[in-house]
Each structure stands twice: as structure tokens, then as C-alpha cells.
Amino acid sequence: MTKFIPQNARELAFTSLERVLKTGAYSNLQVDETLRHHNLSSADRRLVTTIVYGTLQHQLTLKYWLDSLTRQKKLDSWVEALLMTALYQYHYLDRFPNWAITNETIEIAKHRGNPGIRKFVTGVLHAALRKGFPDFSKVKKTTERLSLESSVPQWLVEKFVQQYGMEKAKDILHAINMPAHVSIRINTNKSDLATVKEQLLNEGVETTESKVAANALVVTSGTVVNSSLLRNGTITIQDESAMLAVESMDLQPQFKVLDACAAPGGKTVQIAERLSADRGGQVVALDIHKHKVRLIKKNALRMGVNNVVSPVALDARKVAEKFSDDEFDRILVDAPCSGIGLLRRKPEIRYTKTPHDSQNLHKIQLAILDAVAPKVKKGGIITFSTCTILQEENEQTVREFLQKHPDFKLERTKTARALKDDRATATLTILPSDYGSDGFFISSLKRNL
Template structure:
């Protein structure tokens, strides 16, 4: 694909994501597949889109002196400036003159001479004068918010919960690439065999400490490799792999996965049980429940039944004390996955955290009676907010004295994680900067006899 066309595609995607609320990871995947982009072109498109989204607020702050006289700027022009400045400042392999030339050509095609002159003028000024410094922002929290392109309300919230140092490290980590990790289907292939095969084919891989089935792909196109296309591997973040590892599973158990789509954890549960037993999976949307079924079929797992249902009403379907294990991977704000979905930080509000917490409380309340006495329940989220995590667990335990944090929870964690900075009396909070994963929370509770 010509670089001009690639950048025009990047601009279209950024405008859709930034102005219409499209999901970055979904739109990018669709575009790469639709245009059948090469690995190199797909990588550059992803870099421009994700990088621009990750640094949006910083770039906006930096270019204000050059655009302040312009009364109204069309959204696509604004995003063209953002992505051009991102390439000039953060992508060393792209020469400034090429970025400016292509931005001007795009603006000529999409707009008129006045717009192309404006774009050319702003970018030439950036090249000549350099960008505005953040040193003039005196409030340290506001400066951090601008420098790392996170909403100020979010930075303030994290600073109040975790302190300024952890927050700074988290915000900076959110602007860096998340390494891809995969999980073997152990009934098809061992981790060692899969890693050896990939290394022979020129991949760079290393074992994950989070799961005996997991490894990290440092170099190589895994999605086109036969191991992946044949259903012997599945993509899953390391932090997410920890869930099934911590469920204390055995073959023959009855397990409920209350919020199962798209099926990564569900299928991992079935694998840990050697595909022996019953994994009953639900999702609120039929389309998403079908994704779980499809994932199970791809991995040749037969113990999973996925159905559409509201898990707050499962007592209408199942008797109390039906399941040996329950996973509640609750709907959440998603603030732990900003590395792979950077647009989330601009679309979420503080109110979302509180409204989601109500759903989390309701789900805990309604699935808990379905657990057998002596059974274990894992509560997990892909967020880093205490209100959705430790505070939700604390309230549940206060209202349900028949439950307690499993006394063996911590010793069951991989030894490297037992001293994690996010370990608390109510669970384990994984931060993206600590293990180069998504931000994630989980805890295992037991129903006392």
C-alpha cells in the first residue's frame, strides 16, 4: 500500500474513533483484513492510529500556540494535525518533510486551498520552532495528565488511590505497546513443543510466569502460523490467563462462567479440566454467547455450553448450590486495558465507574447462592479502580459472612506475584507497568461449610 493511501486510511480511522466513538481495535482489525495489508503496512497503520490516540492530549496541548488564531477547525483537520505531529515527534524512521508533504496532499484532496495552507503552516511551524513545553503547567497532577494524555479526573482518582509514583508509572506504561501473549491448547500440544516449533520457524518467544500454558511472542506473525490456524494456540493476555490458573480446577467439576464472552477464560477453564466436566457459560448478548461457542469449536473443546442470559437472573435457571466453581469476570470500566484500547480513556467518565459498580454488586449477589458449600468463586475485572475491585469484594464479604477470601489464595499465586505491589487483603491488583501486561484484578473466595 502506498504510504499516502495508508496515512489517508489512518486519518479515516482516527476520525471515526475520535469523533464517532468507534472501537480502535475492532476498526483496525477490520481495515487490515479488508485491505489485506502486509505485515509492515499493518504495523505502520497500527502504530500511527494507536500512537496518535495514546498521545492525543499531549499533542493538542503542544500545538495550541500554532492553531489558537483559527476559530473553528474541522474534526478531520484536527486529527490530520495530531497524526502528523505524532509521526514527526515519535516515529524516527519517517522524515518530517515526507509527513508534511503527505499531510498537505491529503488536505488538498479532502478540503480546499485554505485548509492545505493552514495544515502546511502549522506543521512547518512545528518543524521550525519546536513544540510547547509542559514545564509551564505548575500543577503536578495536571502536568502528568497532559504529558501522558490521560483525563485529569482519572489521574486525580488514581493518585488518590495509589499515590503519584504508581500513577505516573501506570500512565506511562499505558502509552507503550503491549506484547502479544498466547496460550497453548494442552490437549493438542505442550507449551515446550509449541515454543520449539515457533523458534525453529524464526519466532522469538519466552515463557509466561502467569500460566503453565502461556508464553509471550516477542517477534513473529503468530496469527498466520499453522499452530494458531489449527486451533493449538489462542491469543490471551497473561493477566487474563491467571484467572483459570487460580480457580483450583479439577476434571469432572461443574463450573459457571457468568460473563463469558469472548471465551478466552471459558476455554482455558475447560482446558484446565482436561475437557472433562461441565462448563456452563452465559453472556447477556446472543451474538457474544455465539463467540464463546465458536472459540470452543476452534479449540476442539466439547465440555462448554454457551447461552444468552442475564446472569442476575440465573437463579431462575439453576438450583442453589449447583456449581463447584464460579467465575464472575464482571463488566467493568476497562481502565486496565488502555494499552490495547487507548480510546477507552477518552470515552469513559467517573460516572461510568459508579454505574458499573452497581451491576458488579448485583451480579455478585445473584450468582453467589449458586455455589456449593465448600466451593470457590473467582471475581475478576480488567480495571485498576479500587471502587470496582477491592471495595466491591469488601462489601460483598460484609453482606455475606458465609464467604471469605480463600486462605490458600496467595500461596496459589505464582511466586513472583506473591510480593506484587498490588497485593491487598481483598485480592491482587496487577498494574500494567509491573509485569508488562494489562491492568487486572482478581480474588478467590470460598463458601464456608
């Protein structure tokens, strides 16, 4: 048996997926590495990306189908990964003929395995095409059925139902399996929305104005990663929901701001664009890792705001070592979290997180808030945000912070487009099903005068 060396798009997708499943590698980094080392056409690059992300995203569903086809036979991990890529393509990618998917999958089995494995894979594929895919009607428990249909672990489905109700939970599960769109924020120090929209159109990129964030566009056609506007810092790629934390901070040009969990610096530069070096404005950007501090510096330089950005390698829980009390007008704590609001973009998150993770993160969040609380001026505001929609990392953290710090009160979070302005809560939770953006949470904690 000769060594299997992947060459075409399906072979590369399979080997990338196998590495992600076997080693726990981040899917985006693995796909980027694969594409960087192989000279593929645009269509093949899209196919590799689609197969890897799609198979990961629908992993529980695909395993349920595969178990029914193999009678729950224990498979080698690479064989399971290979068969899941085929089932994914059969069911979710209708633009490819089944015979092409079948032939290439059998070829991979032939070169990677032995005649017995090739024969087994061939039999499973033919059975899938002959029998079709079983539905989920036999699964009686509602949350288990929703878990299999949406490929989201049952514990997380139950959390959504418990915290948001059955109908909203179903909407969330549907939304997180829809394709993620690319959104961009305009650097208003360099241009404006109308000008950028026209310039991107000239580069073959069509956009529409964001309904979520101000000074933002959503890409509807074309690719923005090679745009000159991105290279020169006129625009930056950022999810619409993620823009809202800084948008809600009511920044003034002369403010001194602390970005307590800053890397890679997307929100740091957004803050910096609102500040004036001439008037003493400054944003101190912290990250615990030195290599990530370098990313903040690089981002600030690209966006042309490095004159007001001061990156510092420091654990936010140790701010007392470097900063005085009452030093900052505003503090942003975009806290470490489970990232459950990002399931559309990072499909493997759904399989690696546990309920225990949320409780540990909740403790870290409180420790950071406790540490930075004395550093904001009286009358100043700490903006606490996360990219999760689990309440133990959001509302519970805010509630416990306020109980411990009676010198703070919860202010109503406001955005430029008055999002969900009729809500009953002062905090703002953006669900993936609300606007088709990432899930996000924002709260505004004001220190009493």
C-alpha cells in the first residue's frame, strides 16, 4: 500500500477534516493551512472549505445517519470521517452529481486503506443512495430530536429551551446552521459608508448597509479579503454584533479607555477611532500573551490609530499592578467566554464545550470585573460584553458583580440603531436568530458618583 498523498479538493477536504477531528485543531487554521500549501482553483478552494465546515457543522446528524447505515459498527476514525464527508455532500450539496462524490470517495478509501475497507465504503455509499436518509420521527424526546436535526449537543439544546423557550430555541438552532455572512466596519477617520460602498463595487464587491451596526456594510457578492481598502485600514472585517459593544460606550475624544481583554484588537481600534491624541485621548489595550499584543499593535498601525493605542502585556486580573484607581473614563471588558454565539463561524465549538466550561468562565469574568472596578472613574462606565448567549456567562455574571459592588448600577445599553429598544431588560442580548449576525451580549455598569 502506497502512502496516500491528497491532491484534489475532496481528498484535501477529507485530510483537513481528519486532522481537525483527530487533533482538535481549529478548523479555520487547518483549512487556511491546506489552501496555502496547494494551488487550487477558486471553485476547488470553496469546495474544500464547504466540505470541512459543513461536515463539522452537521457532525451529529451525519453520525446518526451513518450509524443507521452501518448498524452502529465501530469504524476507524478516518473511515468515519471519510464517510461523513460523502454523506454531507449527498444531502447538502445538490450541485454535484452523486456518481462523482461516490467515485472520488471510493478512490480515497482504495488508496488510504485496503481492499476490504474499499469494499465496505462502497457498500455503505450504495446503501445510502439506495435507502436514503432516515428521518428523526422515531426519536421521541423533543430535545434529543432537535439535537440530531440541528447537530447541536443535547445539553446545549436544553439550555436554549430553558433560557429562551422552545420557539426561540428552535429559531436559534435554525439560525446557527445558516451560512455566516461577511460584514465590514468603515474606519470613519479615513472614509465614509457611501464612498466605501462605491469603491468596493468598483472592485467587484457588492454590499448592503447593515441593519445592526452603524458605519457597517454586509457583503452580498464578491470577496473583500483582497481589497486595497482592507490593506490600507479604510475598512476592517468585523461581525455586526461585535461592533455594538464599542458603539454603546458613549466615547468622547478626550477619554482614557481601558480595553481589558483586547487581542487581536478589533474593538481596540474601534475605540481608538473615536479618540483624539491632541485632546489626550488614549486606549490602553491589555492581553495576557505577548504575541497577541503584537497583533494589537499591527492592527492599530494598519488602521492608522497607533498614536492613541497603548498595548500592554498583562493579565486583566492584575491591573492593580500597573494602574491607579479612578484612572479610566471607560473600561471595556470583552470577556473570555464559551463563544456559543459564534457557532455559525466556528462549528467545532458546539462539540468541545461543556456546561462546566461556562461556570469556570463565569468565575474568570467576575475576577476580571472585580479587578478593573476600582480603575474606572466615578460616573464612568464598564461595558461588559461576551460573544455567548448563555445566561450564566452573561446575566448571572452581571447580577453577581452588582451584588458585590453596590457602588455600581446597571444602565440601559443603547445602540445607534436602537436595537430591541422595546426589551424589558437593561442588558442587550443579540441572538443569532434576531438579525442573522453572531450572538452577543452587552451590559453597561456605571460607577456611582
